[in-house]
Amino acid sequence: MHGVFDIVGPVMIGPSSSHTAGAARLGLMARKILGERAVRAEINLHGSFAQTYRGHGTDKALIAGIMGMEPDDMRLREALELADKRGLSYDFRQVELQEAHPNTAVIYLVGETGRVARVRGASVGGGNILVTNIDGYEVELSGQYPALLTIHHDRPGVITRVTQILSRYEVNIAFMRVSRQSRGETAMMIMELDDEPATDVVEECGQVPDVELARAVPAV
């Protein structure tokens, strides 16, 4: 059974928990995965998102999230104007995806240092979200837990060395998923944690041989 604040809550900007609050969280999640300020956003909307996004302010909510706003931020309604002021350019397209949840968005972001991220996720109801793909890797990320994301060479022992570091700092892993493009190529690992990992934990994971990148993705 849910908790009290799943029923009386969330505090949010209307009109829809799935099409507005969930969309803002998806945008925020994409921003946190990018890990820096975004200057360009290309967003493909599928299903009900594509049909009704204007009436639900889904576009504003997504852009607000991408600028780092929470789903209850009063500036959400002016997000598109704010994006113009802050130098974030954006485009929305309506698309039809195969076997996707009706409220799916594919968000392509370019950051201020040129970093890019491609995040696919769905708003699955009540403001809850599920990110299903990051940069081509299949993932399952709810945003309810702080996460540690690594991109590494698909070789024996890499996962052990990373989890040993977490163990040493007494960081508990709640959920974990590894996904690779093909054998021996690069792989992505996502660990959802009980506590936010400290900066030095993330840095140390990034220094493990064969790990190309380690990044904390805070809960949203």
Place this chain on the structure above:
Amino acid sequence: MINFSNLVELISIAREKSLPIHEVVIAREMHISLRSREHIIKQMADSWMVMQESIERGLNNTEKSLSGLTGGDARRLRLYSSKAGAEAPYLGEAAILAAAAAVGVNEVNAVMGRIVACPTAGSCGIVPAALYAAKQRGASEEKLVLSLFTAAGIGMVIDQNASISGASGGCQAECGTAAAMAAGALVEIAGGGPEKVGEAVALSVKNLLGLVCDPVAGLVEVPCVKRNGFAVIEAMLAADMALSGIKSVIPVDEVIGAMDKIGRALPKSLRETSQGGLAVTPTARRIERELYGE
């Protein structure tokens, strides 16, 4: 640990421990969230503040929604509520103000204002408006905040045993649940015991069984906004019936069981897909074309 899976269990725990329902709900929340009582109550008091802000804004709202379909009706009702003599509202000023508050919160939702989903955004006006009515007749802030835990407990049980999502159970799951939560909270605020809270939930849910979710153009506006006004009146009547000693012939958990079965039996076209009911009337189709093109 304290836990409950239906309303009879929740009511019996309250009776055994001689506690009000809200205390049972708070004890469970402390256990599952590992947070202190003060912290949990503070968060609920903050939510109540947001609810009250949305009521104030709604009662004065003249802004139209993004679609232009709603906005301004809460203010109309508020201005009408104080008419006297032969022009006085049939339901009386307090009830009409409660309806205005419920409509107003949903109008705020529709103009992308800040609200508390309770249990959902489409039904966000009902519980706050019921508490607003109780506040108008003198209920203390503390009592109002605590009653929100009773409301939450009722919503949790319905979520567990039926549904609180229009897409799975129709509007009975959203406005129906909200009205049941409001009715139970109002009984507790008025001093009714746990059994009467259960009766109010049963009476309230029964009356909204089968309510379909058929929003025009897929938006949380028509019929949602005005329905919030109707539903708070329904909740107040259910609370009054229970407080007067009226009992539901069908016990509350069986009523919730029926709600679940009815929700599952509803065709998909009447579960938030906008493919049936009001959403496919000629006028709704015209509105859709105007908003989205062909």
